[in-house]
Amino acid sequence: MGNGKDSDVSLVGVEETIPQDDAGTKEGADSSSAPMKSESPQCTGQDAANINGGSTGTRPARWSTVKHSMRTCIRATGASLVCTFVSVLSDPACPALSDLVDANLLAHLKEMGFSEARAGRALLATRGCPTTLETALSWIEEHEGDSDIDDPLTPEELATHKPAKKTPLSEEEAQRMAYELQKKLREERLKREKQGAIEKERLRLQQSRAILEQQSKLEEEARKRALCQLQREKEEAKKERERQRELLRQDYRDRFGCEMPDDPSQADVEERVSKMSGKDKVAFFSNALFKRYRKDEPQKLLVCLTTLRLYVMNAKEHPTDVKYHRIRKENAAFKSRVMVCEGSLELLEACGFKDRGETLAIEGQPDGFILAQAVKFLDLLIGQLRG
Structure with a gap:
């Protein structure tokens, strides 16, 4: 920081930017040649507040105030505090990309196959206008040939953008969002219940069909068994009648010594x-x-x-x-x-x-x-x- 402008400060820059007057030169020489005394004045709270810009973690508001505080503290404590001032004057943590752009649009672009750097640059470049997926895609198409379009975003690039201000919701907006969320949850629940009812009915019909098929199969088997049983009974009855006739013929042969004649009434019946x-x-x-x-x-x-x-x-x-x-x-x-x-x-x-x-x-x-x-x-x- 040898030019004295407001920017990040290195150790050499700090040493170069501290003005040396007669008293300061003498005190600096004394302090470099002799040990520090324990009763040396310390940096005051007001000086620390000026260095930190009024709150920890933020950049000092005015460089002249910082220089004055540095001179005061270095004269009091020596050059050993230079590193402390350097760390205090370093850049604070840069805002994250998700704090600067719409996280949903960023995720959507990444799902479409674009790198995080390309998607982030497109969304950052279109922040001035209503950012939509179409505007981001248009920017990507226009800057397709840029050589650094897929290079990782540097802290300097992110620091040039301020996080989007999130205005608190009014009571009506909060109620409307809550109602829409409840409506969406209710619709999803009804959809799940409807799908579950359809699946349950499908399973019921499938089970009923299987039961009917099984009953039909059992009835067919029972019918076949009944027919077989009836046929066996008819055959057995026929055999029994034939056996009875044979017994009668045998009895007739035993009694009369000859074959039993045919029914003598048959001819009479035909004639009649x-x-x-x-x-x-x-x-x-x-x-x-x-x-x-x-x-x-x-x-x-x-x-x-x-x-x-x-x-x-x-x-x-x-x-x-x-x-x-x-x-x-x-x-x-x-x-x-x-x-x-x-x-x-x-x-x-x-x-x-x-x-x-x-x-x-x-x-x-x-x-x-x-x-x-x-x-x-x-x-x-x-x-x-x-x-």
Whole structure:
């Protein structure tokens, strides 16, 4: 600081800037050649206050006051206090970059990939106008070619800017900010609750679907087991009937020494049926079919009678449409619903459907009276099964 201007002070500068008068020169010479006396006057509190500029950590307000205080204290205590004055006159800590610019904008620019130095320079350069992200980006674009744009910010650069003044909020502003914060927190909470409810409902539906699928699987397995059990029971019943017949034949052979003849009444029955009218034949075969399956297989009988009624009713209501006068034997529904019951073909034949190889057909005009009687008998038997 050899030129005497207000700036940072080094040890040499301090020594050079202290004016030497006659008394001062003499005292300085005496002090350099002789030890200091204990009764030497000390630096007063007012001098220290002048050196510190009135408060610790701030730059002295006027350089002339500092020089006067230095002269006074050095004359009193000697040159050993020069280092103390140098540290007192050093620059105070520079303000941080976050105290000079908007921390949110700085963080946003850093997230965009700009260095802290580049982002800080852009925000500092645009402090005079309303600083926004757009103005900072415009400044960066204009100064993209600067060689020192990414150099770290020096304390001298930061010291040229004053920290932004933070004006206290008014009561209305504080209330508005508190309300906005509460509103934001409430919206976030409602959003979390809504998302949680959606997730909970999704899990509930997923669990319900899994339970239904498991129940359906169990029901299907139970149905298959029931069908297998029913089939086994039917086979066992058939085997038991055959065993009983064989026992009867064996008993007959043991008693009479010959094979048991066939049912002697079968020929009589056929002869008697051949002499019946069409109405009586329909009644006879309907009752025979009903008695044969009513006890052991009522559901099977119900399906057969219902299907037979449909065939007979179609032929009765469409006497001129030949497509209702023919039934293919290989028809899947006919085979699975009608032909499984013994005696059903005889009933159809009594209604006028004659066996023509691959089909059962009514030749010529169907007998409406016989068909009507057949429908009446079938309705009566179906009603008994459902009752």
